[in-house]
Amino acid sequence: MLTREFRKLWLGQAISAVGSSVTIIALPLTAALTLAATPEQMGILVAAGWLPYLLFALLAGAWSDRLPRKPILIATDLARAAVLVTIPFAAFAGVLRIEHVLAAAFVAGSMTVVFRSAYAPFIPVLVGRDALVEANAKLALTDSVARVVGPSLGGLLVQLITAPLAILVDALSFVVSAIAVASVRVRETPPPRAERRSIWIEIADGLRVMLANSFTRSVTVIGLLFNATITIGDAVFILYLTRGLGLDALLIGVVYMVGGIASVAGATLVQGTTARFGIGPSMVGSILLLTLAGLLLLAASGPPVVAAAYLAVRGAIVSFSAAVYNVTSNSIWQAAIPDRLLGRVSGASQVFGLGLIPISALAGGWLGAHVGLWNTIAISVGGQFLAFLYVAASPLRRIRTTGDLPALTGV
Template sequence: MPVKHRFGLLREHDFRQLFVADTISQVGTQVTHIALPLVAILALDASPLEVGVLAACETAAFLLVGLPAGAWVDRMRRRSVLIFGDVARAVLLGSVPVAWWAGTLTMPQLYTVGLLLGVFTVFFDVAYQSYLPHLVGRDNLVEGNAKLEAVRGVSHVAGPTAGGLLVQWLTAPVAIVADAVSFLLSAVFVGLIRKREPKPEPAADRHLGREIGEGLRFVLGNRLLRSIAMCTGSSNLCTSIAMTMFLVLLADELDVPAGTIGVLMSTGSIGGLVGAFAAMRIARWLGQGPTIWISIGTTAPFGLLMATVQPGWKLWLAAFGFGAMMFGAVVYNIAQVSFRQGLTPERLLGRMNATMRFLVWGTMPVGGLLGGVLGARVGVRETVMIGMVGGCLAFLPVFFSPLRTMRELPRGDEREAAPVG
């Protein structure tokens, strides 16, 4: 049954540990989102193409290991995967300031760090989304996802400001130390979770390829999941094209100080925080299906304001556009992730999440690389505009699906869920 008391799931010890761990980790991650590309731009004088390659490396793992990660996670205790992923990412990030202090930091090292960070992030994210139903129960999924998206919203507000100011005060490589420490703290809090999963029983005829195929068939054989994958994947592709060059536009072409960049990104991210708090009310008002397409379809056009950014008041107009876009993205994510988790049987959660990550995040390295190529060929500002125009069309797959009018979405049970053809 859904949790009813005042603070909801936050009164539950195990969810509270996950909530605190995620808060720490998300803020630190936002520092790296600012600091790692600024290390390349400011410390190593990277070109737009090199920044694009770095962005591609950070998300390439979703293409390289996205599908098998789900099958592997379904074979393991997810709490252990979360702890190992946090510790591994802390070590990788710690190597950047060490190399910088030693005078040996290079772009190939940043590419390697970005790629391996992505690998461990794939495993962490698949395990994280698959662990939540076990931790809170399926009746509490919307509340759990809403609270964790609120964490993401807060991190998007606080993290970029902290990252930008740390880069400005301490230099970009030193700022990454904060993220390395955050991952270690996150691992400590995940370790405090008391509820233990039973170790998954190995199937007698266990076969990695067969297990991956089962996850693919479940997602691609379900019309609703298929339309969500197309919408999210195309949105991520276009956003990656735009955002890869947006930082270059601010830091390189407009010479905006790192601290101001951080404040701009944080100001815009207030929209995401508002979206996290408003998502449950919007879903009750519009219905679950309409919430999915309306949230992204009506807010993506505000991203066009980011391509008009200039020093002065237009800097904050771009922040407003970013905030409106983030509001819609967070409401969309809460609605569609909760639906996916509620539809999928326990034994397939890891593979469903990994398949969706492969399909929707696998477009991000392509977008990052395309952003770098387009930035070098047609111009940085023009590339931001191209990406944002494409993002305005991303809602069409869910609009032209049954989700458009479905106020109540189907749910699976703990054992099985039938595909929707």
């Protein structure tokens, strides 16, 4: 059963998700349109936002297992607000540079790593393990609704007040989220200081548990393969839309909005889907749909409105599939791992699953400059088809319920 305290967190995250969905469009458009960024600079921008996962996720995960998580969530929300608000202020003053945007992306990304290390373990404290699927489905539904509202709002704001000023919405949303988290009444029981071991030993525990279990290992490898291949294309995605296909900010917002609507459907139907087909088959099927959707991105052509239609259908399939996969994998991850290990195991998974994104982003930017934007997208899509071969052979397809999960050893 979802508690009143969870609903407070849910409300704050809903508002924050809308703001972040605005920034998904506004930040790259700030670089591409306001600052005329090159493909290499766009790749560096993506890398700057994801590099903190490679650098800090292990430490952040182990650290969050030692401390109360609520203060971490509040502090990182406020820090992200303070960082992002510098972009519209600098733009208003006429001193915004690409270096400023890159630095802001890195610092905000670092705060997001710390936030996420505490956020996932905080949810079981509020709702209990028997309500995890429902809680994660509600959070995913909210995030999906934000993907409907945020991009369309972001596209409109970029058209009306420019991309840098639109980012102010996200900064304000983080302040609201911090206030919502501060209102949550919860009793956390971090381990006593006397029971702490070296943080490096605790990090090693997270790595060992993550690698020893076939389910957590498979999910991590899938994240590594698909995040790496998708990011090659994402690095030049906005440039491809604006310079290759001729879409303006409003059409881009509509494309993202359609994806958000499909994401709502995915989050709404995930419980029924997993009940009918089983957890593992649902996850494998969702990844197959996501992979096939890349073909629509390659096929997009013609007038901007026609190209946007291709992209909207592709976005709908990708967002629906991602919602099903993420809700299912997050819920089982939280159910399979003890609370005291969730932070460090999640941190280990983030390093492996997300650690190659900065390198892939730089590679995507380089490829975009040297082989062309469409060819870079094609390389990304081809890589996803190769990555799916691992998914098809993974042990995920045999897992129908949580009872089929292999036991964690040595915990």
